[in-house]
Amino acid sequence: LLPSHFCAMVDFTENVQTVTIADLGAALAGGHVGLTDVFDTLSTNRTLGPFDSLNTTSLKTTSLESTRTGRLPGRAATQLSDKPPRSAAAKASDMRPALSTAEWVASTMRLESAPPTLPTAGAEAKRPPPLSRRDRKRQETTEVLSVSAIFDEAAEKVVHRTIENPWFLESCMTHPTCRRVCFPAEHATRHKRARQDGEQAGEGDEAAHDDSTLQRFGFPDFGQAGYSLITSEEVGCADPLVGHVLGLQVALHRKTSLQRYCLQHFKGKMPGNVKATEMRSLSRSLKRLDHANVLNFLEFFEDAEYVYLMYEYFPCCTLQHLMQTQQWSQVEMVNMIREICAAVSYASNVNLAHLGFTFCHILLPQSAASGGDPLFCKVFGFGLMGVLYLDTIDHLCWAPEAVERWQQSQETGGNFVQKMEGSVRQGCDSWSIGVICYSLVAKQPPFTTEQMILLRKWQFTLSIELVDVQAKSLIEGFLNVQGDKRLRADRALHHEWVHRRWRPPAGVEEVFCKIEDFCNAPLPKRLFGRFLTRFLEAEHLRGIAKPFYSLDMQGAGFITLREMERAAKQAGRPASSAQVVHSWMTGGGPASATISLSRFAETHAEDVIDGRALRHAFESLDDDGSEEVNAEELFDALAAIDTAGELTLQQIVDYIASCEGAAEGANEDHQIDYAEFCELFPVRVQKMKDLTGRIATERSLADDQTGRFRPYSAKVEHWVTKAEGLVKTISELSLKCLERTETGNEAARAMKKEFGRIEDLLRNPPGCIPAEELEQMIAAKRKELLKQKEKEKGQAGMKDKDKKAKKDNGVDNRDVYGFDSFLQDQALQDNFVSVVAPDFRNLRTALNTTGKLTNNVDQVKAHDAAENLCTKVGLVVKKARGQLQEYMAFSEAMEEPEASLLQGTGGVQLSGRGLRVRQGEDDDDPLNQDAEGDETAGNPMLRFVSDVTARFIGH
Numbered sequence: 001l002l003p004s005h006f007c008a009m010v011d012f013t014e015n016v017q018t019v020t021i022a023d024l025g026a027a028l029a030g031g032h033v034g035l036t037d038v039f040d041t042l043s044t045n046r047t048l049g050p051f052d053s054l055n056t057t058s059l060k061t062t063s064l065e066s067t068r069t070g071r072l073p074g075r076a077a078t079q080l081s082d083k084p085p086r087s088a089a090a091k092a093s094d095m096r097p098a099l100s101t102a103e104w105v106a107s108t109m110r111l112e113s114a115p116p117t118l119p120t121a122g123a124e125a126k127r128p129p130p131l132s133r134r135d136r137k138r139q140e141t142t143e144v145l146s147v148s149a150i151f152d153e154a155a156e157k158v159v160h161r162t163i164e165n166p167w168f169l170e171s172c173m174t175h176p177t178c179r180r181v182c183f184p185a186e187h188a189t190r191h192k193r194a195r196q197d198g199e200q201a202g203e204g205d206e207a208a209h210d211d212s213t214l215q216r217f218g219f220p221d222f223g224q225a226g227y228s229l230i231t232s233e234e235v236g237c238a239d240p241l242v243g244h245v246l247g248l249q250v251a252l253h254r255k256t257s258l259q260r261y262c263l264q265h266f267k268g269k270m271p272g273n274v275k276a277t278e279m280r281s282l283s284r285s286l287k288r289l290d291h292a293n294v295l296n297f298l299e300f301f302e303d304a305e306y307v308y309l310m311y312e313y314f315p316c317c318t319l320q321h322l323m324q325t326q327q328w329s330q331v332e333m334v335n336m337i338r339e340i341c342a343a344v345s346y347a348s349n350v351n352l353a354h355l356g357f358t359f360c361h362i363l364l365p366q367s368a369a370s371g372g373d374p375l376f377c378k379v380f381g382f383g384l385m386g387v388l389y390l391d392t393i394d395h396l397c398w399a400p401e402a403v404e405r406w407q408q409s410q411e412t413g414g415n416f417v418q419k420m421e422g423s424v425r426q427g428c429d430s431w432s433i434g435v436i437c438y439s440l441v442a443k444q445p446p447f448t449t450e451q452m453i454l455l456r457k458w459q460f461t462l463s464i465e466l467v468d469v470q471a472k473s474l475i476e477g478f479l480n481v482q483g484d485k486r487l488r489a490d491r492a493l494h495h496e497w498v499h500r501r502w503r504p505p506a507g508v509e510e511v512f513c514k515i516e517d518f519c520n521a522p523l524p525k526r527l528f529g530r531f532l533t534r535f536l537e538a539e540h541l542r543g544i545a546k547p548f549y550s551l552d553m554q555g556a557g558f559i560t561l562r563e564m565e566r567a568a569k570q571a572g573r574p575a576s577s578a579q580v581v582h583s584w585m586t587g588g589g590p591a592s593a594t595i596s597l598s599r600f601a602e603t604h605a606e607d608v609i610d611g612r613a614l615r616h617a618f619e620s621l622d623d624d625g626s627e628e629v630n631a632e633e634l635f636d637a638l639a640a641i642d643t644a645g646e647l648t649l650q651q652i653v654d655y656i657a658s659c660e661g662a663a664e665g666a667n668e669d670h671q672i673d674y675a676e677f678c679e680l681f682p683v684r685v686q687k688m689k690d691l692t693g694r695i696a697t698e699r700s701l702a703d704d705q706t707g708r709f710r711p712y713s714a715k716v717e718h719w720v721t722k723a724e725g726l727v728k729t730i731s732e733l734s735l736k737c738l739e740r741t742e743t744g745n746e747a748a749r750a751m752k753k754e755f756g757r758i759e760d761l762l763r764n765p766p767g768c769i770p771a772e773e774l775e776q777m778i779a780a781k782r783k784e785l786l787k788q789k790e791k792e793k794g795q796a797g798m799k800d801k802d803k804k805a806k807k808d809n810g811v812d813n814r815d816v817y818g819f820d821s822f823l824q825d826q827a828l829q830d831n832f833v834s835v836v837a838p839d840f841r842n843l844r845t846a847l848n849t850t851g852k853l854t855n856n857v858d859q860v861k862a863h864d865a866a867e868n869l870c871t872k873v874g875l876v877v878k879k880a881r882g883q884l885q886e887y888m889a890f891s892e893a894m895e896e897p898e899a900s901l902l903q904g905t906g907g908v909q910l911s912g913r914g915l916r917v918r919q920g921e922d923d924d925d926p927l928n929q930d931a932e933g934d935e936t937a938g939n940p941m942l943r944f945v946s947d948v949t950a951r952f953i954g955h
Helices: 003-009 021-029 035-043 057-069 088-095 101-108 133-141 147-164 167-173 176-182 184-202 276-288 330-349 366-370 400-412 422-442 450-455 469-478 496-501 508-519 523-535 538-551 561-570 575-585 597-603 612-621 631-639 649-662 674-678 682-736 742-763 771-794 798-805 822-830 832-847 859-895 940-954
Strands: 227-230 248-253 259-266 297-302 306-312 316-318 362-365
Touching: 227 259, 276 297, 316 366, 330 362, 330 422, 330 496, 362 366, 400 422, 400 450, 422 469, 469 496, 508 523, 508 538, 508 561, 508 575, 508 597, 523 597, 523 612, 523 631, 523 649, 538 561, 538 597, 561 575, 575 597, 612 631, 612 674, 631 649, 674 682, 682 742, 682 822, 682 859, 742 832, 742 859, 771 822, 771 832, 822 832, 822 859, 832 859
Parallel strands: none
Antiparallel strands: 227 248, 248 259, 259 306, 297 306, 316 362
């Protein structure tokens, strides 16, 4: 109660003959009584109620005076001889720190009912009814704590947070792995209880959990799944929106090195009414959503605080990131719209809606950021709205119905998604597709605020006017104001704009024959193709998408039996062959079953798999780390995916024997090492043979070119050095020519000899062409230039014909320099002698003294001729030296190529594992303590440290 209540309850008149505890509180509220007197008085009247009188002799005689003067009797006057002595708590209360009035009243007196009727003048205060046993017990438990108890509690908290559970390790202690290592017994108990709760939840009954907020849904524990989350900085994602907006992180499996996208979501942020049955239903629906244009869901995990949704790893960029920077053609835009419509249509068939579309939920291949084709885009986020989320980063793509219900839920609360009917959900996704189509064409969204969305008013921009009219018709159909009349995604696949601008790729006949041969192959080979699809990367699947789309004639993202029969007809095969292919790829399903891209990839997995994916597949089969796969290991892996149970061990043995017989250099020991494993893929083997042949050809060509260049490189270097020396000498003589003395005349006459040396160098460049033949070629070149000048004067149109005549197989002969004749080729192209011929004539004219009165030469003209010659020869020498250095670099690179990757069983080809005993192989032993006696076990860094430590100890 507030102090003002006590003041109003106490009637300070002369008729008051007694002082109650309420009066005592009023006096304390007015600041007239000290805490020491109050505590002393209450300690001697513990059994009295709040309105019982303190009937002591000293209080009776001084009560009126005490209330008026603001003082109550001291400690000695208030103690009664018949009361027990003060307790230790009462004695310690003298040292209690000062409290506010409200705190003291709340901790000292507890009124069990509403404030009683205030006593009038001359009337006794009405006592409350007697307390019950429960009320008396509750009143006893609310006794005020002593100072020592408060200090004990504070000390206990300090010890707990600094010694037992340090505050700086709080985040580490909450991690499941740390709890498993630091508190194994407690972790085992919690894990057992969580498993029991998961089993109860898996039975279908909505069992109550220990924590109602962070409940268990019955999914496997993420800590035991073997995945490690990688930060975006380590991955180097091209688009930060993938992690910041969508929440997708890269998860790496510690054993198989497989990469996955992981959506880690905190359970506390999930809608409160989501139950375990809904989560399991979502998991089943997402696994059924196997579509080429949907980010495929793989697994569901959880721990005490988070749920983990594992998706396929697809290096990508969001549409939000690329929409403003990329210029796509109508064909590319139509293909993106077709793929989005195909994904939404297929999701609606498995009763999943998106309802939370943003431009970030459209994932394009990473190559689209550099101007590549955006073919094979994917949609992320189906089924998550209403189960994991109730909102997105923006509502620009939301339908008006969804925005209205979301705004209502902000006021009233609840899950607005669960209240939406199925037809309304489809209409909302159709509106979102329309917004995306509009934004792709116009480079801006039709709405910028929620108010504009609710008004349902929009208009076309000038950018949309430039495209086909059918595009406007498609957008108008999606953005219809009436939700039940909007264009559905499945009908949009047959729209005229999509039908005109998209055509399936060619090559139907070849693709069908290939998949027919695969479906008629032995069972182990077919199962092996299915096994390899787990390890295919995004680029592999994108390569398979092209033959897949060639059979997907409707563009729906899956292949039907009717489309397979049409492909068989085009390939000249009977309809029964199409039924055989359909039966295998659908697992013997009905005629209405469809073939997804993941099942179609079985037929092309052996053709496209390579690199680390190939190594990961081998390591997953090699369970014992022996670097060899035997029949039992392969049988265990393939039998796990054989739904019919028809596979036998003898079939595996025969399959390995056939593979060893087909592989070159293989040992028929029924043990497949990595080299033999790589020979199981004919297309890859052929690619490697072609690559090996190309490398050998390039090596032979490099040796030939290097052998032709080396003998003449020293001669060219000598020629260039000699030419540079002559240019320097002529330059010095030209300066002396300007002197008006006999020295100038002698310098001018001396230049004639140097000019002759320069002419001899230019006429005889080193190379493989003999001097006589080179002289003839230079003469022919001179005649060709003269004829060209005459033709240019007579007929201007002949220039183009001459240019074409000088080309041989698309290569201009003037630009081709041989490794052993590049300087001679340069002399022919630039015509060294003809370029400097005018300077020779000018020097001879300057030195001619015939008809002159004196014997002096024309020093100025000689100087000009020398300067021009030095400039021209300097350019020739500079070009020759540059060509020499370039060919020397080529020769060095061809003589010493980069070291090739190590072959065999060692080297860099060992990817994710590479160890006989791998860390994390046993989930119950996270530190791999069982491998202490094995030198090859554990982490290589730990082995290195232990080796170094042992050496130091030994010394």
